[in-house]
Amino acid sequence: MQPFLNTRAAFWTAGAVVALALWTSACPTMTYPLYQADWHVSTTTVTWIFAAYPVALIPVLIVFSDLSDHIGRRSAMLLGLLAELAGVLLFAFADGVPWLLAGRAFMGLGVGLSLSPASVAMVEFSAPGKEGRAGSVGTAVSSSGIALAMLVGGALTQYAPFPLHLNFFVLAAVIAVVVCFVAGMPHHTANETSTWWRMRAIIIPRGNRGFSPPARSRSRRPSSSAPSCCRSVRRSPTSWRVRPTPWSPARCCRCSRRSSRSAPCWPGA
Known part of the structure; x- marks a missing residue:
């Protein structure tokens, strides 16, 4: 698809991706008590469902941290949004714990792939001389994403019909709309490379490889x-x-x- 967004619109679209990442990460919070009540899911099982998210998120952040530098910010965000959409739909159609575990893993995968490229894209699409504004705007939209998860998810779970499903269908619709806007963003930016991505080993800087014992507090000795x-x-x-x-x-x-x-x-x- 040919890009149809200007720089300003691309900036706010990247901000929407950041907000969606935080909304997606917190969206199942309101439904965990309902799973325990309706499906008789134990607290241990709920803990495993919750843990599936960081188990998928952390390796993605470590291994694919520079993926967007090679395939482009737009492509990386699209991959992340599609993974988020798959995870949300798994929750929307879930009828058992395996669906929830898989959905939570896809959410972690999607957030890991989309959050960092979107944050970098906000800096790259900032107006000249206003790159520092991207940090404060990114913090604001992150807080907005969590607030939307709590307010919208809580209202739909408490007052709307189908409390186990409607919250996720609404989020899936929002993700689908943002995917269309991300597809219209410029494909490459100045800070991207033209080389193919490959997995790299994790390297610890030489100065940080040694073991440093904890510092001991020394009190001042009194005068003799x-x-x-x-x-x-x-x-x-x-x-x-x-x-x-x-x-x-x-x-x-x-x-x-x-x-x-x-x-x-x-x-x-």
Whole structure:
């Protein structure tokens, strides 16, 4: 499809992809209690369904982090949105736990493929000199995605018919609309490469390979010029430190034979 969006529209379309990623990740939250009540799903099973999302998300973020640099932001976002759509439809038509596990895994796959390219695309499609605005707008649309998941999902689950399905059908329709807009974005941007993507080994920088033992906090040692009974513990802004009190032979009777006074070292002693 030929691109039909200008730079400004492409910027907000990428923001919509970010919002959809967060909406998709949180959309099943409202229905977990219903699965337990209607399907008699145990808490352990619900935990496994929830865990299927990060199990799929984390490897995608590690392995395919630079995929959009080779196939383009638009292609990477489309792949992610299609995976999100597959996961949401699996939840919409689910009649058992295996459907939920597969749907949650597809959601993690889709969010991992679309979130990073969309965030980078917001920077690349920003107006000249306003690239810093992409960070604040990205934070705002991320919060909006989570808010939509809670408000729209909660309202549809609580008040609309088909509480186990309608929430996901509405989200699937929104994803389908955003897919059409993403297909109209420019295919390549200036920061993309023309080489083929290949899997690369995870490399830890040489300076971070060694083991560093935890740092030990060292308290400041008191001065040896003051006797032990004349040292007091005073509180500093960061920790308790031992600091010597002002001392002279004439002020202390316990620790100096040169003193003729009988006053105690500590007030009230």
